[in-house]
Amino acid sequence: MLLKTIILSTFALAAMPEISAVKTAASQIVAPAKPEITVIKDLNANTKSYIYFSLATGKEVPATDAKTKNWDIAFSKTTIATNSGTSGPGEGGAIVLEKPFDQVSDAPKEGYKTDGDAGFAIPGGSGNSWYKYDMSVHAILPIPGRTILVKTASGKLAKVEIISYYKGAPEDVPTEESSYYTFRYTIAGEDGKF
Template structure:
């Protein structure tokens, strides 16, 4: 058998082995992530030496995939939402360099299996946030008489992430420790929320 024939047989054998390996490859799909976050600080206030409440004015940045993100990464695609007091930013529009946006849906969190075809995602702008602020406009109601913030039951926040993936989120509490019946003395600006994050780019949450 000459050298050319040997090379041809070896090449063919290698092709068969490589083809077999490719057939045996298993593509592992990243699972949908379901998580509840407790007491995420959203620029909580403290009392200064003068006796006046103060805060840092800084946002807490969060990635549905990786958790809390350092403030130094605020100008990156590493975060999806950011929290400060009652304001929630998305990583898009005037708030970030990502594809982020949001749509506020009325519905039961566990029953939202996919993003409705009627949902429209908007981005933060100079005049309004994708997740509206103000009592009754977005995720909360404000009780002025008792100075209390209460999440609106049946409000699901549909989020488009910085890299164009999707998540659904529900705010459960605005107070540290998630008291069932918060009072004016409850420590505020601590978010407890749950979410489902779909990492494969589809709009399905199961």
């Protein structure tokens, strides 16, 4: 009996590092890090037909790349295009949710519209998607509680909130300097969670 106890104790001690490693690996899978939120300030959508933007890199993409998968969304005045359908060769698309950015925790797997002859995946016009035109102050104002879910050119999912349409994101609008997008976004993890 004494010999059996010694052998089992030795085996248990030898196996402990492996058990510990399994627990560590499992902890990392159960609690993935939250995706980082990126804020873009004053993206100028006023000077060219479209400003192309990569959500993956957080940078503008040259217009010469318009027919590539190097960009995810493009801005022209109040129009936002996705790299999909008639706008580009990507796997892009979008859905506009009536839900605040911070409350969107999962990206739907289906329901994304693409840009086409009938219109853009992110509809234009006051009250139709991310903005309203306020007649009292003659300004383009983001609609509170609206979040744009974007499928990127490579098929990843991101959530986007337009914060301001005016340079410097002023509280008092309008200003003479419009078509300057300030927005925040984050790309979902492999599990589709933000």
